[in-house]
Amino acid sequence: MIVLNQIKKIFNTNSGCVTAVDSVNLSIRKGEIFGIIGYSGAGKSTLIRMLNLLERPTEGTVTIDGKDLTQISSKELRLARQQIGMVFQHFNLLWSRTVFENIAFSLEIAGVKKEEIKPQVLELIQLVGLSGKEDNYPSQLSGGQKQRVGIARALANNPKVLLCDEATSALDPQTTDEILDLLVQINKKYNLTIVLITHEMHVIQKICHHVAIMESGRIVEQGDVLTVFSNPQHPVTERFVKQVASEDDSIETVEHLIKKFPKGKIVLLKYLKEKAEQPFITNVIRNYQVDINIIQGKVVQTQEGGYGSLYVQLTGLEIIPALNYLKEVGVEVEVIS
Numbered sequence: 001m002i003v004l005n006q007i008k009k010i011f012n013t014n015s016g017c018v019t020a021v022d023s024v025n026l027s028i029r030k031g032e033i034f035g036i037i038g039y040s041g042a043g044k045s046t047l048i049r050m051l052n053l054l055e056r057p058t059e060g061t062v063t064i065d066g067k068d069l070t071q072i073s074s075k076e077l078r079l080a081r082q083q084i085g086m087v088f089q090h091f092n093l094l095w096s097r098t099v100f101e102n103i104a105f106s107l108e109i110a111g112v113k114k115e116e117i118k119p120q121v122l123e124l125i126q127l128v129g130l131s132g133k134e135d136n137y138p139s140q141l142s143g144g145q146k147q148r149v150g151i152a153r154a155l156a157n158n159p160k161v162l163l164c165d166e167a168t169s170a171l172d173p174q175t176t177d178e179i180l181d182l183l184v185q186i187n188k189k190y191n192l193t194i195v196l197i198t199h200e201m202h203v204i205q206k207i208c209h210h211v212a213i214m215e216s217g218r219i220v221e222q223g224d225v226l227t228v229f230s231n232p233q234h235p236v237t238e239r240f241v242k243q244v245a246s247e248d249d250s251i252e253t254v255e256h257l258i259k260k261f262p263k264g265k266i267v268l269l270k271y272l273k274e275k276a277e278q279p280f281i282t283n284v285i286r287n288y289q290v291d292i293n294i295i296q297g298k299v300v301q302t303q304e305g306g307y308g309s310l311y312v313q314l315t316g317l318e319i320i321p322a323l324n325y326l327k328e329v330g331v332e333v334e335v336i337s
């Protein structure tokens with residue numbers, strides 16, 4: 001539905017040219033939540049701003065529903081932009097207008113008839129959970145409430161796509177989760193395509209179906225969230241995955257474990273929860289002459305399901321057959337010592 005083809009953005013500055021986005025190709029499917037993650041300066045903001053041509057690409061095409069936005073007239077672009085809502089890190093609300101007026105403003109600009117505006121705004125206010133706050137000014141709202149206004153305003157013209165530019169980065173962890181829950185609710189209710197940028201893996205883990213990892217203007221890895229989480233390929237991806245993994249996963253700790261548990265074998269078991277539905281630990285203990293000592297582990301839940309990783313110590317006479325059984329039932333087995 002959204003296709004970026006060989007997108008490049010070069011800024012000419014006094015100190016020379018900066019390539020902010022470099023030959024990016026992306027396909028984003030209708031109805032999915034697509035996350036783009038990267039550290040500061042990776043090019044995320046520039047990339048997302050090219051999706052509605054707030055930033056014009058130096059090279060490449062941005063195609064939404066078959067229409068190349070880089071080729072259409074400014075009038076067509078204005079109409080196309082109404083189909084693309086945007087939510088910002090610092091909300092970008094009109095401070096002298098109430099909640100109601102902020103949301104109504106989008107509809108006024110789009111030329112919606114006056115009598116149609118009120119019911120639509122009230123419906124949006126209810127959708128984002130701000131009933132009763134219609135007449136409040138932004139300065140009277142919490143950060144989370146301000147972002148709810150931002151989301152309602154972005155949805156006012158029934159967009160096909162919602163772009164979220166670090167929408168939760170200015171919020172505390174609990175408010176972040178509430179806003180992310182709201183985005184999932186909206187995605188499901190309207191089958192709305194959401195593209196977000198973030199530097200927090202928690203955001204990707206909690207709500208995204210697909211993820212692209214950016215570094216120095218390029219996409220270094222992309223795929224469905226569960227695969228990328230359970231099997232990161234690029235060093236940058238590994239660093240992001242560690243943001244949501246337990247601290248104890250560091251190699252120092254593994255070396256410490258080897259010293260602490262010298263008997264038998266220490267093994268890292270990785271499994272997708274939905275694939276490994278059997279009670280495989282119980283089966284191993286029942287069917288093989290081994291004991292299992294669970295040393296540490298975690299289960300991470302994503303929109304696409306969960307995956308687990310467990311460090312275990314196996315002792316006993318049938319370690320190899322037990323490990324073979326685990327592989328047979330779909331558990332990834334890595335022998336540490």
Ligand SMILES: Nc1ncnc2c1ncn2[C@@H]1O[C@H](COP(=O)(O)OP(=O)(O)OP(=O)(O)O)[C@@H](O)[C@H]1O
Nearest residue numbers: 011013018020038039040041042043044045046047
């Ligand atoms: N208008 C501009 N003029 C010149 N250089 C720019 C401009 N906008 C961005 N850049 C440069 O492009 C690169 C990518 O910036 P961008 O803001 O897209 O990264 P980012 O991943 O969104 O970072 P952050 O999370 O810090 O916002 C940086 O080197 C930045 O300095």
